Amino acid sequence: MPTIKDIAREAGVSHGTVSNVLNKTGKVSVEKIKLVEAAMKKLGYTYNPQARELRRGISRNVALVIPSLQIDCYLDLYEILSRSLAKEGYTVIVYETNDIANSEEKIWESDALSGVCAVICISSLGERLEKYTLSCPVLFVNRAPEADMNNCGFFTFDFYRAGQEIGKYILDNNWKNVALFSSSMQFPDSKMVFDGMQAAFNEAGQGKTDVKHYSFDFALANNIAFKLLDENPDVDVIVTSSMMLADAVSTAANILELTEKPNIITITPNRVFPNSHYITYEMNYVYLGNIIVKSLLEHLSGKKPLPKKEMICEQGFRFRFPMLKKGNERVLSILTIPSPNAEALKILSPNFYKLTGIRLKTTTVPYENLRAQFKMQNDEFHFDLIRMDISWLTEMAGEIYKPLLEVIDNINNLPSYLLQPSYSDYTTVGQTMYALPFDPSALVLLYRKDLFEDAIQKRSYYEMYHEALEVPKTFDQFQRIARFFTKSFNPNSPVEYGLSMTYGAASVAVCDFLPRLYSVRPNVCQNGKIEICCEESIKALQDYVDSVQYSSKSEHSWWKNSILEFVSGKSAMVQTFSNYASYSIDSKYSRIIGETGATIVPGGRPLLGGGLIGVSKFSSKKEEISQFFQWYYSKDISSAIISLGGSAPLPDILNNYDFSLYPWLSIFSENLNIGIRNLNMPQMPHFPLREFESILGSVVYNAVKGIMTPVEALKYAQSMYDTLLRGSNKSHP
Secondary structure (H helix, E strand, O other): OOOHHHHHHHHOOOHHHHHHHHOOOOOOOHHHHHHHHHHHHHHOOOOOHHHHHHHOOOOOEEEEEEOOOOOHHHHHHHHHHHHHHHHOOOEEEEEEOOOOHHHHHHHHHOOOOOOOOEEEEOOOOHHHHHHOOOOOOEEEEOOOOOOOOOOEEEEEEOHHHHHHHHHHHHHHOOOOOEEEEEOOOOOHHHHHHHHHHHHHHHHOOOOOOOEEEEEOOHHHHHHHHHHHHHHOOOOOEEEEOOHHHHHHHHHHHHHOOOOOOOEEEEEEEOOOOOOOOOEEEEEOHHHHHHHHHHHHHHHHOOOOOOOOOEEEOOEEEOOOOOOOOOOOOEEEEEEEOOOHHHHHHHHHHHHHHHHHOEEEEEEEOOHHHHHHHHHHOOOOOOOOEEEEEHHHHHHHHHHHEOOHHHOOOOHHHOOHHHHOHHHHHHHEEOOEEOEEEOOOEEEEEEEEHHHHOOHHHHHHHHHHHOOOOOOOOOHHHHHHHHHHOOOOOOOOOOOOEEEEOOOOOHHHHHHHHHHHHHHHOOOOEEOOEEOOOOHHHHHHHHHHHHHHHHOOOOOOOOHHHHHHHHHOOOEEEEEEEHHHHHHHHOOOOOOOOOOEEEEEOHHHOOEEEOEEEEEEOOOOOHHHHHHHHHHHOOHHHHHHHHHOOOOOOOHHHHHHOOOOOOHHHHHHHHHHHHOEOOOOOOOOOOOOHHHHHHHHHHHHHHHHOOOOOHHHHHHHHHHHHHHHHHHHHHHOO
């Protein structure tokens, strides 16, 4: 193995230079970085930061001691821990015990755990854990040590509650003969499920209901499944603690060719869509893993002690809609534009039909044709639900929609987060609630993490601008970085363009530009009028026009087009609405999967986007609409919409997702809270936002195309606003 001395000699540089390159200190010139990297490649040197830290007495390895990765929930836990900790420079090393105490003891007694910075453990040892002590923190999952141990934490689901809810489900279905197929009763998670089931039966006055328990060994799971069915030919329902055991029971039932196959309830990690073979009681191991990672990192940094017991409540039967009622076949028509949410709705609509008998007839029309459809609505021809752009609400809600309280008997039956102030721009005009958010989003900045973290690019940028290459927080930084990553200005750029832009139509150009304008002029309305033509605004527009030279100059007329250019690997950054960000993880389009970061747009004034949905003034389908809202705004359907690439308005489901794969979700709630999409003109409530954006978008497009200078463009816009405001004042004295 070549040493640092060998690399230094080969590259013709000092030992310190090689060390600085390996540690990415940013203190080395681009020329020397290239020399060192070439020498490393020639000598076959592979840098191992973990080995270096071990030599310094520092470890970034985390041990995960679990029964088996064959168990689906433990596999989910490993995957979220591995991805999340890898982002922070840690490596997860797995030790499988098969729930055999002697096997786990050998791990604790060996040197395997002596060189790690933390242990995460689902233990099979019980009281035998007391004799082991480690200098590093230990985070126990689902099974707590029987005695207090120093420097330990405990994270678990409520398995007793799970048993109770499963027991109640069994009672509701009038099943009498019950079996539990799980790990040994010596493990508290299995024991609590059993006790919870018995408690549910006792509370219902069915304490004599006999729950037969069968425990399994990993090597004998299939054997035990056959034994269970052989000894209980009349069993009504079998509760299993994992999908692996459910599959073993199902396989045994098929081979035995049972006339009446038992129902199977299985405890599983969360899944986006319902399981078609088993009844699932789901526990959110992604959320659990995120909590563990957060607690561990805070503990290692000295910020917080580990919790004595953290109970995770993200669990239960999913895709159950007791509030929905199956009825005769009916049709509910929806008008919307092509979007990820519209596509997701078409995929999920059979589920709604199965539950209610209501067929969703979803019609999509191009954005520019939507207003024409509005004008055609009457008693003879109309849609029941209409999706409208957020910028149209103030102007058109009263013309198109019924107030929601005329349709929904109790608005408080909807999830409370839909009624929060952050959603008011999607719901309310004056004091009247007309709509609900359909596909809320906000502009985000997506960027190539691999480029921003590359040592050569960081050093090159520093040499060029004498500042660190960082994700831009201001538009001045944004401009410099865009120029730096444009090959025509920097031949050494690894991508063609610094930016992918969306300015090919007035309706999108205004959205792309407004965050720049709001960053220098947060309130364009002063003294009851719009003041758009000022020094700050002119500079913002000039900078926007200048930024086109850092793009492909393709006149993308919709957000999908510009983000597809970005994910193809042609550019370093793109500003897009978050409901289109999912294209970055679609292998059909993306060449940069796993390399995308997301942050608040420069200037910190993101534009709200997406649309809202309301009830047509001509629709009389009150019951059908009420059922649709209860279904669409459920946690399960919202989760499915996100997984299908759409945007769901329920922030409390976002912890179901791994932010390393969906980085834009990590800023979703913050974006909604700080986002803007109104003129804030209390003195002039009747001035249409759509008109404001249409005029500004047109002059922005003209400035980009060179038809007008930025000064001419904003002067023209100002005169148009002044004229409209005079007319608005006369119409609304």
